Amino acid sequence: MLPADNHVHSQWSWDTGPRASMLATCERAVAIGLPSVAFTEHLDYTVWAPDDPATALGLTGRRPDYHQPIDVEGYAASIAECRGRFPDLRVLSGVETGEPHLFAASVAAHLRAAPVDRVLGSLHSLELDGRLVGVNRMLTATGAKDTMRRYLAELVHMVESSDVFQVLAHVDYPRRSWPSGAGRYTESDFEEEYRAVFRALAAGDRAFEVNTTSPLASVDQVRWFREEGGSAVSFGSDSHVPGTVGQRFDLAVAVVEAAGFRPGRDRFDFWRR
Template sequence: MLPPDNHVHTEFSWDTGPWASMVETCERAVQVGLPAVAFTEHLDFTVWAAEDRASRDGLVDRHPANQRPIDVEGYAASIAECRDRFPELRVVSGVEAGEPHLFAESVARHLAAAPVDRILGSLHSLTEGNRLIGVNRMLTRSGADATMRRYLTEMAQMVRASDVFQVLAHVDYPRRYWPGGRDRYAERPFEAEYREVFRALAETGRALEVNTTSPLASVELVRWFRDEGGEAVSFGSDAHVPTSVGQRFDLAVDVVEAAGFRPGRDRFDFWRR
């Protein structure tokens, strides 16, 4: 039995489009045998509150600034439709909060107006001067290792500074854009930094996501999380089109099992040690 897909985007995320249908994604999820799917739309900010750390740190804008607010009314209506049309599938509402430690007040305001079931925390950007820059734009051949170390250090700080999310998404995000190709990326040189992230995550009892759009995490990397006290693993396709929901979950299950995690209390639960 496949685990739930806890990280999926639809037409309500700013980086997809009308072809990323929530209804069609549910149809596909039922087709492949998933018990549940969480629609975790991107919650990113190009304008933020005066109370946010981003304001206190003097950040004035984001580059690129393609992010758009979630259509919360349309999203809620689509969630309700899918729950009605697909009773055999658990449909979970959610957001993927980008850099939540920098935007705590803005995230809180959004969630107060539009509460959801599942919140992912992610890091897509780093600061450069008084701007936030997409990390993929900072990975030069000569500076990739330093950028990756800075990314993981910032991620550990994010985990410690923000308690709004239950799942840490794609700890390996920059490797998607690694200079020379993602296959040239090696995890072991960054073991100390990964372990610091995992230690912070384990201390709060939150789940690590194994993301199947990113190059699949190694058994060794997931074991580092377990070694540091990690209790729970979540599976996420990071699908942006319906055909990607649940992608490579068979392989991800093998990795997570080999690292010492097993299915949780029921088929909707995280996998646990």
């Protein structure tokens, strides 16, 4: 049996296109045998509150035409429709909070107004010359390996300074844009940095996501999480179109099992050590 997909996007995320559909994603999830999906739409900020840490740090804003806010009412109506039409599929509401440690006040205000079942924490950008810059651009601007080490160090800071999220998404997100000129990406080159992130996650009793859109984590990487005290693994396709929900979960399950984790209390639970 496949595990729950805890990282899915629909038409209510700003970076999805015309093929995105919450209903079609649920249809696909039922067809392939997923027990549950969590629609964790992007919660990103281009204008931040006066009491956000980003303001205190003097960071300047991102393009408002790029990161769009969630249509809370439309999203909630879609969730309700999917729950009605697919009673055998557990449909969770959620958000993927981008840089939650920098936008603590804004994230808290959103969640007070529109609470959800599942909150992911993500790091997509780093500071460069007083601005938040996507890590895909940073890889070439400041060097791939240096950027990766800085990224993982910032993840430690994010985990230790924000308790709003339950799951850390795509721990090595920059790998998706790894430059060909930087040589082959080797996880062991960054083992100590990964372990520092995993220690912080374990200290907060939070889950590590095996993301199947990213280059798939190795057994070694998941085992490092376990050795540093991590106790819960979440599976996430990071799907942005219906056809990729639950993608490569058979391979991800094999990796997670080989690292010493097993299904949790029920088919909806995280996997446990």
